[in-house]
Each structure stands twice: as C-alpha cells, then as structure tokens.
Amino acid sequence: xxxxxxxxxxxxxxxxxxxxxxxxxxxxxxxxxxxxxxxxxxxxxxxxxxxxxxxxxxxxxxxxxxxxxxxxxxxxxxxxxxxxxxxxxxxxxxxxxxxxxxxxxxxxxxxxxxxxxxxxxxxxxxxxxxxxxxxxxxxxxxxxxxxxxxxxxxxxxxxxxxxxxxxxxxxxxxxxxxxxxxxxxxxxxxxxxxxxxxxxxxxxxxxxxxxxxxxxxxxxxxxxxxxxxxxxxxxxxxxxxxxxxxxxxxxxxxxxxxxxxxxxxxxxxxxxxxxxxxxxxxxxxxxxxxxxxxxxxxxxxxxxxxxxxxxxxxxxxxxxxxxxxxxxxxxxxxxxxxxxxxxxxxxxxxxxxxxxxxxxxxxxxxxxxxxxxxxxxxxxxxxxxxxx
Numbered sequence: 001x002x003x004x005x006x007x008x009x010x011x012x013x014x015x016x017x018x019x020x021x022x023x024x025x026x027x028x029x030x031x032x033x034x035x036x037x038x039x040x041x042x043x044x045x046x047x048x049x050x051x052x053x054x055x056x057x058x059x060x061x062x063x064x065x066x067x068x069x070x071x072x073x074x075x076x077x078x079x080x081x082x083x084x085x086x087x088x089x090x091x092x093x094x095x096x097x098x099x100x101x102x103x104x105x106x107x108x109x110x111x112x113x114x115x116x117x118x119x120x121x122x123x124x125x126x127x128x129x130x131x132x133x134x135x136x137x138x139x140x141x142x143x144x145x146x147x148x149x150x151x152x153x154x155x156x157x158x159x160x161x162x163x164x165x166x167x168x169x170x171x172x173x174x175x176x177x178x179x180x181x182x183x184x185x186x187x188x189x190x191x192x193x194x195x196x197x198x199x200x201x202x203x204x205x206x207x208x209x210x211x212x213x214x215x216x217x218x219x220x221x222x223x224x225x226x227x228x229x230x231x232x233x234x235x236x237x238x239x240x241x242x243x244x245x246x247x248x249x250x251x252x253x254x255x256x257x258x259x260x261x262x263x264x265x266x267x268x269x270x271x272x273x274x275x276x277x278x279x280x281x282x283x284x285x286x287x288x289x290x291x292x293x294x295x296x297x298x299x300x301x302x303x304x305x306x307x308x309x310x311x312x313x314x315x316x317x318x319x320x321x322x323x324x325x326x327x328x329x330x331x332x333x334x335x336x337x338x339x340x341x342x343x344x345x346x347x348x349x350x351x352x353x354x355x356x357x358x359x360x361x362x363x364x365x366x367x368x369x370x371x372x373x374x375x376x377x378x379x380x381x382x383x384x385x386x387x388x
Contacts, residue, residue, distance in 0.1 A: 019107040023114035024350035026121040030323040032351035039328035046074040077326040077374040085109040087367040124377040125314040126261030129274035130384030135312035140179035154317035170210035173218035224258035241295035263309040271297040313388035322382035327373040
C-alpha cells in the first residue's frame with residue numbers, strides 16, 4: 001500500500017492546497033490560529049485578543065507606585081467542526097489523478113470544503129451590530145451615478161466603533177461588486193496605491209482604507225415578522241448599558257417574532273443594535289423581550305419607537321480581528337495508519353489545516369480530504385454590515 005500511494009500523495013496534496021486557497025476567501029482575511037499540533041474534535045483553542053491599556057498620572061514622591069501591567073485576554077474557540085469530502089476513483093482514474101489529468105474533479109472536492117468553511121465564517125454576521133447602507137438596495141448604485149458613498153459610511157461606522165484602521169477588509173456579494181466596478185474611483189489608477197494593477201483582472205484591491213474582495217457565499221439576512229408599531233414597554237425605565245429590555249407592539253395581529261441577527265434602531269439613539277436571540281410575541285400587544293448587543297447607548301424611559309431593518313444582503317466591512325478561525329490536524333502529520341497513507345499540513349495562505357488520507361478499497365481508491373476547525377465572532381465592534 002505504501003509503495004503504491006506514497007510516491008504520488010505528496011504531489012496530489014500540493015495540488016489540493018492550491019485548489020483550497022483559491023476558494024477560501026474569509027479565512028485569508030481574518031485572525032487565524034493554526035498549528036501542526038494534533039487535536040481532536042471538541043478540543044478548545046485559546047486565541048489571544050489585545051486588552052485595553054489604562055493611562056495614568058505621574059505623581060512624584062519618595063517611593064514609586066505599584067507597577068502596572070496589561071494582560072492580553074483570550075477567547076476560547078471550540079474545534080467543533082470536522083468536515084470531509086470523499087473522492088472514489090477506479091485504478092484507471094487513480095493514474096489520471098497522479099498525472100494531474102483529473103485536477104478539475106480534485107478541485108471540486110476542495111472547493112466544497114473551502115466554501116463550507118467560508119460560509120460558516122460569513123454566517124457570524126448575525127452578531128454584528130454595525131450597520132450601513134439601505135436594506136434591499138445594492139450598494140454603489142448612487143442613484144444612477146455609481147459612487148462609493150456606502151463604503152465611506154462603513155468606514156465611519158468602524159471609526160465610531162473605535163476599530164483599528166489597519167488591516168480592514170470589504171467583502172462584497174456579486175451584485176455589490178458589479179456595481180463597484182462601475183465607479184470611476186475603482187476604475188481609475190490615480191485613486192489607488194502606486195503599482196496596483198487589479199482592474200485588468202476585475203479585482204478591486206486596496207481602496208479607501210479597505211482591501212476589497214468578492215465572495216459568492218455572502219448571505220442574505222431574512223428579518224423577523226414584527227415590522228411596525230414596535231415600542232419600548234411604556235413607563236418602564238431601563239438603564240444605559242443594559243443588554244435586554246421589554247418591548248411591545250399594538251400593531252401585531254397575533255403571534256410574530258423578531259429573529260437573531262435583526263438590526264434595530266431606537267428613537268433617540270445613534271447606535272444600531274443587533275438581536276442576539278429570537279424574540280417571539282405570543283399574541284397582539286403582549287410584551288416581547290429583546291436581547292441586544294451592544295448595551296443601551298442611553299437609558300430608556302419607555303415608549304421609545306423601535307425600527308427593525310428589513311431583510312438585506314449582509315456584505316461586510318471589518319478589521320481582521322473581528323473574527324477568528326482556529327484549525328488543527330487530526331492524526332499524524334505524515335505517515336501511515338493501518339496501511340493507509342496520510343498527509344496533513346497547514347496552508348499559510350488560506351489559513352486552513354488540510355488532511356488527506358488515501359486508502360485502498362475493493363478495486364478502487366478512496367481519497368478523503370478533512371478539515372477540523374472552529375470559528376467565532378471575537379470582537380463585534382470591529383465589523384459593520386453593508387446592507388444590500
């Protein structure tokens with residue numbers, strides 16, 4: 001078995017890494033913690049997160065004050081996703097795989113895994129409360145004259161949320177990217193960094209403080225069914241910073257709900273909020289509890305009008321530390337297991353750890369690609385939706 005497979009597995013694995021990185025958009029743009037350490041499903045990886053630093057006064061005196069120190073925190077990510085893609089080939093097809101004649105099929109298996117990981121990272125948009133753009137309207141149309149006003153709005157939201165300026169990314173769905181390519185600031189090299197030549201390949205590149213990318217997995221958020229008449233519970237004060245409060249709607253005609261990931265505005269608040277859990281109203285004019293992030297910007301007195309953003313495409317602008325991906329390998333990084341040939345390695349470009357196991361079955365060969373990983377929204381304040 002070893003003599004049959006070992007000579008070709010390395011080259012197949014190398015071609016697999018190339019195919020993987022072509023389709024892994026989000027893993028390349030976010031905080032990635034990877035290692036050749038062996039792990040198992042359910043293990044936890046602690047990803048470091050910078051902590052705030054306090055500036056103090058200098059007070060001269062006979063003795064120095066106690067020393068202070070900033071301690072970086074960390075966020076625990078559970079390696080709870082273990083995904084695979086199997087490829088079965090005949091002896092004739094195995095020879096074609098070895099010489100690269102079946103690279104297209106090989107790429108499809110890696111594309112499926114990469115898209116799965118990519119989509120799971122994008123699904124974390126549900127925890128993002130920053131919001132710009134107009135629900136139901138594709139960005140950058142500019143009312144007939146394409147412009148980048150929505151990108152500037154995302155930049156402002158991130159600045160207001162105190163997100164670091166670098167590195168920032170703008171990830172768009174297909175429709176938003178198509179509109180952006182019509183904007184002169186995207187087409188004209190004078191708006192870009194020196195030496196950039198991206199338009200010839202329909203790429204946008206570095207613009208307005210963002211590295212722009214297109215992702216075909218950008219999700220659409222479907223808003224809940226409470227759309228009008230929603231108000232904070234009358235005569236009920238809620239303190240600033242609170243992350244849960246009661247609301248009601250006389251306009252309801254029966255059971256209805258808000259959904260996790262819905263974006264709301266509260267009258268008098270400049271901050272938008274995201275619902276962190278579904279909120280179901282059992283019947284008309286009954287209370288419904290809204291769990292939100294971040295905490296209330298200012299206190300509620302009661303009866304404030306609440307507006308729910310409509311369904312929208314969730315394009316994203318974000319700093320790389322908003323999201324985190326942890327990935328590990330299972331089993332030996334290189335060697336044989338029960339007669340099977342196994343290879344595992346970290347791809348530093350896509351940020352994913354890929355395992356390939358090749359085994360012989362009855363009159364056919366099985367190639368199984370595997371990825372063990374976990375994803376998490378680490379810092380909500382470092383991301384902003386660009387609605388479309």
